[in-house]
Structures are given as structure tokens and as C-alpha cells.
Amino acid sequence: MRKLANFFTGSLEKTIGLILFIALWELAPRAGWVNSTYLSPPSAVVSALIALLKSGDLIKHLLISLQRALVGMAVAVSFGMIFGLFIGYFKKIEGYLDALFQSFRQMSAFALFPVFILLFGVGELSKTIIIFWASLWPILLNTINGVKNVDTLLVQSAKSMGASQKFIFLRVILPAAAPDIFTGIRLGGSYCVMSLVAAEMIGATSGLGYLILYSQETFNIPDMYAGIVGLAIMGLGINYALKLIEKSFSSWKQGVAVGE
Amino acid sequence: MSKIQASKIHRQFQVNNDFGKKTKLTVLDDFNLQVREGEFLSILGPSGCGKSTFLNMLAGLDKQDGGQILIDGKLVSDRSFDRGMVFQGYALFPWRTVLENVEIGLQIRGLEKKEREEIARYYLAMVGLTAFANRYPHQLSGGMKQRVAIARVLAYQPDIMLMDEPFAALDAQTRETLQLELIRIWEADKKTIVFITHSIDEAILLSDRVAVMTARPGKVKEIIDVSLPRPRSEEIRNSSEFAQIRQYAWSLIKNEVTKAQGLQESIENDQGRIMVQPILSLQQKFKDMIQKRIGGHNEKIG
Ligand SMILES: Nc1ncnc2c1ncn2[C@@H]1O[C@H](COP(=O)(O)OP(=O)(O)O)[C@@H](O)[C@H]1O
Numbered sequence A: 001m002r003k004l005a006n007f008f009t010g011s012l013e014k015t016i017g018l019i020l021f022i023a024l025w026e027l028a029p030r031a032g033w034v035n036s037t038y039l040s041p042p043s044a045v046v047s048a049l050i051a052l053l054k055s056g057d058l059i060k061h062l063l064i065s066l067q068r069a070l071v072g073m074a075v076a077v078s079f080g081m082i083f084g085l086f087i088g089y090f091k092k093i094e095g096y097l098d099a100l101f102q103s104f105r106q107m108s109a110f111a112l113f114p115v116f117i118l119l120f121g122v123g124e125l126s127k128t129i130i131i132f133w134a135s136l137w138p139i140l141l142n143t144i145n146g147v148k149n150v151d152t153l154l155v156q157s158a159k160s161m162g163a164s165q166k167f168i169f170l171r172v173i174l175p176a177a178a179p180d181i182f183t184g185i186r187l188g189g190s191y192c193v194m195s196l197v198a199a200e201m202i203g204a205t206s207g208l209g210y211l212i213l214y215s216q217e218t219f220n221i222p223d224m225y226a227g228i229v230g231l232a233i234m235g236l237g238i239n240y241a242l243k244l245i246e247k248s249f250s251s252w253k254q255g256v257a258v259g260e
Numbered sequence B: 001m002s003k004i005q006a007s008k009i010h011r012q013f014q015v016n017n018d019f020g021k022k023t024k025l026t027v028l029d030d031f032n033l034q035v036r037e038g039e040f041l042s043i044l045g046p047s048g049c050g051k052s053t054f055l056n057m058l059a060g061l062d063k064q065d066g067g068q069i070l071i072d073g074k075l076v077s078d079r080s081f082d083r084g085m086v087f088q089g090y091a092l093f094p095w096r097t098v099l100e101n102v103e104i105g106l107q108i109r110g111l112e113k114k115e116r117e118e119i120a121r122y123y124l125a126m127v128g129l130t131a132f133a134n135r136y137p138h139q140l141s142g143g144m145k146q147r148v149a150i151a152r153v154l155a156y157q158p159d160i161m162l163m164d165e166p167f168a169a170l171d172a173q174t175r176e177t178l179q180l181e182l183i184r185i186w187e188a189d190k191k192t193i194v195f196i197t198h199s200i201d202e203a204i205l206l207s208d209r210v211a212v213m214t215a216r217p218g219k220v221k222e223i224i225d226v227s228l229p230r231p232r233s234e235e236i237r238n239s240s241e242f243a244q245i246r247q248y249a250w251s252l253i254k255n256e257v258t259k260a261q262g263l264q265e266s267i268e269n270d271q272g273r274i275m276v277q278p279i280l281s282l283q284q285k286f287k288d289m290i291q292k293r294i295g296g297h298n299e300k301i302g
């Protein structure tokens, strides 16, 4: 009983900001502080959400967005990890490429979008590429760093036991760099969602970003907010999934103690 | 035939000198040492004299610039299954459990999981860590970590064990316990051990022979035969023979420590660390420098 009560007060403490925000959001248009044409109250947004769910539109746009996000991420993760491991391992290469990477990283994916459209058209390819570009850099740079910062004592220890290069790479460097790689992947995940929206707002006919922009253009404001909420939920979902994967790979950090 | 035969070893490193210019630092020069099969040999020397550098060469982690090292009559190769190293910094793999850490050398040798585990558990028991098999390194104390590292080396049965100041980072109590454990383990199967230390007491307690090194550039100054009886126990520290050897070792190393003092710290004798002698003339000079500055400052304020 005590535990249950603690649980509720605990969750209350964590969500109190959110609850207050929703209350204020509901109140503002109703009390006439803000023009309700521009700011739909949450109650209206929820009914819009339900209507969109019933019609199947929300799921359709969500799935398309999710697919784009996952494809872009998958390419960025494989590319970023493979090159990152390679570049980090051969420290010399890293020196040659560092300045180039640092400038590329600073180049906003949004600024480059027109270039991608010029080169690859307005179709799916340029959408995937913008997502890829945005999520690639944190993954690549964190992987390089992770490999570079592997404790040399561990490598020496493995070498002194007669380990092969392959063993050292797969069983020492890779696991030692894994925490950094995951930090990069999670950062890449949030960049991915951001760039996804931008990609879907230019020359798209589907996806949550399109739904938001289209609803705004057709003055269907509750739908617009419903799309925004849907997007937020998707972002949270991706972040949560990445956290779960990360946790399963780094359980040793929590350290399960068995047998005293 | 000697197990290890190092002759005329020369090693220098490129370093930045005080002015940031690249210069060569000669760490080992004309270093000669022979280690017999099955003996416990300690290398005793002041900090920075090149002890680790030499051990790394034996382990295949570094290469000399001149001279040659033979192990079993063959040149040292960088990949070999018959050497095992215990580092001062433990070098445990943080993502592996204690058991998996002990298994790693066996995994490198291609043993099946079941065989690995059986062997690893045996050596974990030997160092008294059976109950901690499923812990991760960060959950262990320094002494326990070093026990894991020792079990790891024992588990894959190297011909030669190389130990680089393995107990230097531990507190006195733990260190003594581990020294006695090491004696017990070594006396049981007498593998060749090359043990590095900067503690005279530790060297004498453990070894058959102690190679005393000079300050940098390091070479072997003299080898002391430690003819104390075995099996050895704690009490041997209080014997008069022990005191005599300690006295003699100290007389050998004293000058080297003084020479090395300008560079780094020192050697331990039985009373603990010998601190760097304060250089009074320098201290006076620094005082004057500061005084001058403060004096000048005060004038300005005034
Ligand atoms: N890779 C390296 N590059 C430059 N200098 C080194 C390197 N390794 C060791 N040294 C220098 O060589 C000297 C001897 O080092 P080391 O063998 O570690 O001494 P110790 O006897 O304390 O183990 C030290 O002055 C150290 O700074």
C-alpha cells in the first residue's frame, strides 16, 4: 500500500510540469488569452487525434515517417560505424580528415537540402539523404573518438596474451568503444527526427511533417497540433527504443551482483 | 641454457625536452641480463630507469633499438602464447565479468567455453575469488582486481610470467597478503617469473635473485643472490639474513636513487619511502624570487 502511494507521488512529482503545461494550454484559448483559431486546446487536439486515428490517416503518415527515419538511420549507423571504426583504428587517417569532418559536421542538413534536391530530385532519395546526413556526423565522430580513446593498457594486455589483430579489434576495441558509439547513435536519432520533419515539409505528399504543414495550409488547426503531438510521440518512441538497445549492450555498467 | 638472455640492449625514445624541442632520451644502454629457467627474478631500480621498458620488450610490446633478447634461444616475437603479463594497472576488461576476464587468455588460445570455464574457476578458487565470479571489475577492490589479473595469467599457463610492479598501487596490508599468496603459488609450480619492483623488501622476500639497476640510462648494476630458505613466510622478514641482504641492497641502490632524484621519486627501504632531499640553496633562491615580487608589489601599493 505504502509502495503504491509512493509510486503515485513519485510519478506526480515527475509529471507535474507536464500536467501544469497541459492545464495552461487548455485554459489559454478558452479564457481568450490566445486566439483559439491559432491555438487549439488539448481537448480539441485529442478529438482530432482520435478522428485521425479512426480514419487511419495518422497511422498511415506515422508509418511513412517512421520508415523514412529508420531507413535514414540504418544507413547512417552502418556507414558511420564502419568508417568510424576504420578511421579511429588507423589514427593517421583521422589526422588527415579531422578538419574536413569538423566542417561537414557544422554544415546544417537544412542548409544543404536545396543542394540534395538539385542533385537527387524531390523524391525519397533526397529525403533519405538529408536524414542520413544529419544523423551521420554524431555517429561517425563519436565512433572515431570511442576507438581512439580505447585504453591502450587493454590492447597491450590482449597483445601480451598473444591475441590476433582480429581478436583485438572485435573483442577489445569494439566493446571498449561501444558506449561512445551508442552516445553517437542516440544523438543521431534525435537529429534524424528533426531532419525528417524538414524533409517532409518540402515536396512531400505523405508523412507527419506533410500532415502538419498541410493541415496548417488548409486551416485545420487541431489536426496540425495532432500531427505535432504524433511526431513528439514518435521521437520519444525512437529515443526509448535506442535506450533499450543501449542498455542491453552495457548491462555491465549497472553490474548485476550474483553470489556474495 | 638460460630461459631469457638479454644482451647489450639499447633503447631510446624521442621526447620533447624542456624547451619543446625533440631530443633522444636513452633509457636502456648496454643492458645485460640472464634469467634462469624456473627462477623468481626481481628487477629493482629507481623510477624511470627503464624497468617497464625492458619488461615490455620481453612481452613483445616494444622493440629494442640495439642488442638482442633470446627466450629459449629464440628471438622474441611480438605474438606468442608463452608469456603472461600482470600490469600495475590491472588491465581488466570492464565489460567482462571476473570469470570472463580470467577466461580471456584461454579464449585467445581457442578453447571451448566449457573448458575455459572449468580452468578459469580453478584459478579463481586459487586466488580466493570464487564468490566473485559474476561480478564486474568495477565492483572489486584494487587487491581483488590484481588477484583476478594473476588468476588470468595463471589460467593460460604461460612459460614465463612478467609482472610490472603489480602490488605498487595497493595498500600495505593487501600488498603483504598478495606477496605471500604469490610466494605460495610460485613455490607450488616454479614457473619463471620476472618481477619488477621499486621496493627492496618486496624484491628480497619474493626472489631467488635480485637484479639491481642503475639510474637512467638503465643497466644491471649487480645481481644479488637471495639465499633465504624456502618455503618462505612472513617471519623471514625479521631474520638477520634478511636484514643483511636488505642492508647490502640498500648500499647498492642508494647512489642510483640520488642520481634519479632529480628526475622522479625513489626507492622504498624498510622504513618506507626515502623522500627527495630538499635542496636548501634552491629553496632560498625561490624564496628570494617571491620576496622580490611581493616587495615590488608592496612598493607599488604603498
Ligand atoms: N613510449 C615512450 N615514449 C617516450 N618516452 C618513454 C616511453 N616509454 C618510456 N619512456 C620514458 O623512458 C623512461 C623509462 O620508462 P620506464 O621504463 O617506464 O621506467 P620504469 O623503470 O619506472 O618502469 C621514462 O623516463 C619514461 O618517461
Ligand SMILES: [Mg+2]
Pocket: B051, B052, B053, B164, B165
Ligand atoms: Mg614502470
